[in-house]
Amino acid sequence: MKNDKNFDWSSLNDKVEDILGRHFWNDLHDILPKRFPNIDLYQTDTEGIVVMEIPGLMSSSDVQIRLESNNLIIQGEIPYPYPYPKKQLPMQERYTGKFERSIRLPFHYLESSVTAKYRAGLLEVRVQKDPQKQTIPISFEADIEDEDLD
Structure with a gap:
């Protein structure tokens, strides 16, 4: 499989389930660290757009956004939605609690236009892209040998 550049990754889920059983993914879900929240990043000629799944926020105070260098950092807390303690949930897949994601932006941006x-x-x-391109002038200096030839 290492050298097979045409491996059909879309069928991996079914193959693993056939070999390890239908409960494999549920069991694996419980032991792997969660990478939350899920994001998409896409861009146009003028801006970058980050879309983040954060269900359950109640107000703008539940989430904070900041820019540091070329990183967009989003952090917050999803409140626990039930009137019952967590120990009464036999299954909990929905994320609650604090989260933080740092997204590296692959372009320069205008801080004032977020x-x-x-x-x-x-x-x-x-995030609005910074449209200005900086051209750096190059100064050529005559070589000493060139000056001696005159």
Whole structure:
């Protein structure tokens, strides 16, 4: 499989389930660290857009956004939604509690042009790209040998 560049990764889930049983993914889910929240990052010619799944936020004070160098950092806390203690949940897959994600932006941006909105469990952050390209002038100095030839 290492050297097979045409391996069909989409069928891996079914193959693992056939070999290890249908409960494998549920058991694995309980022991692997959670990478939360899930994000998509896409860009146009003028901006980068980060879409983050954060269900359950109640107000803007539940989430904070900041820029550090070329990283967009989003942190917050998803409140526990039930009137019962966690120990009464025989299964809990939905994430609650504190979270933080750092997303490296693959472009330069304008700090003053960052906007965010939250709707239907999705946080959308728009970051305007810095449109200016910097051209660096190169000065050529005559070589000493060239000056001696004159």
